[in-house]
Amino acid sequence: MTLRPAPSPAPNPDRALTVWEDGEELRFTFADCMRYHGPGFPGGVSHAFAAMARALPLLAAAQPDGRLERRTIRVRTPFAGPGARDAFELVTRAVREERYEVLPELARPERGNTLARYVFEISSGDATVTSVIRDAGIVSDEFIELTAKPDKDPAELAHLEVLKIDMRDRILGRDPEEVYDAER
Numbered sequence: 001m002t003l004r005p006a007p008s009p010a011p012n013p014d015r016a017l018t019v020w021e022d023g024e025e026l027r028f029t030f031a032d033c034m035r036y037h038g039p040g041f042p043g044g045v046s047h048a049f050a051a052m053a054r055a056l057p058l059l060a061a062a063q064p065d066g067r068l069e070r071r072t073i074r075v076r077t078p079f080a081g082p083g084a085r086d087a088f089e090l091v092t093r094a095v096r097e098e099r100y101e102v103l104p105e106l107a108r109p110e111r112g113n114t115l116a117r118y119v120f121e122i123s124s125g126d127a128t129v130t131s132v133i134r135d136a137g138i139v140s141d142e143f144i145e146l147t148a149k150p151d152k153d154p155a156e157l158a159h160l161e162v163l164k165i166d167m168r169d170r171i172l173g174r175d176p177e178e179v180y181d182a183e184r
Helices: 030-037 042-061 082-092 141-148 154-172
Strands: 016-021 024-029 073-077 100-102 119-124 127-133 180-183
Touching (some): 016 042, 016 082, 024 030, 030 042, 030 082, 042 082, 042 154, 073 082, 082 100, 141 154
Parallel strands (some): 073 100
Antiparallel strands (some): 016 024, 119 127, 127 180
């Protein structure tokens, strides 16, 4: 069992992602994504949520009717984290329907170890938006180093849980445009 800090509310709880399915509007909040994922990786869920919040409105605007059909969305990323995967699955159903790919070659090593993997190419039809994390202190070097460390002791595992929540709050406390750039 992992020792986690006491639950705390995430910033901007009313922010939602909107997609459509068979003529019905579907809205997903960060809390919805966390309920689907579970408590393990709130940072990864936050990254996916912010990347989608940045890309989905742009993709919707590229659709003739302004509606983005959830089952047309494709995701390609070098980020293999389970939190991100689960958030994308809930909103898009892309994992189960094999429209979600983890491709290490999409990483941007020129951005350094801390930022290289936070790249999410999100597409629908002919439209593609690539959400790329901004270099704004969102992901800490300490977090990356500790996640990569093998054989963490209990104190390190507990500290990692605190770092996950801190990152969640840095991501969700900002507008998506302040977290991810959108490349088209």
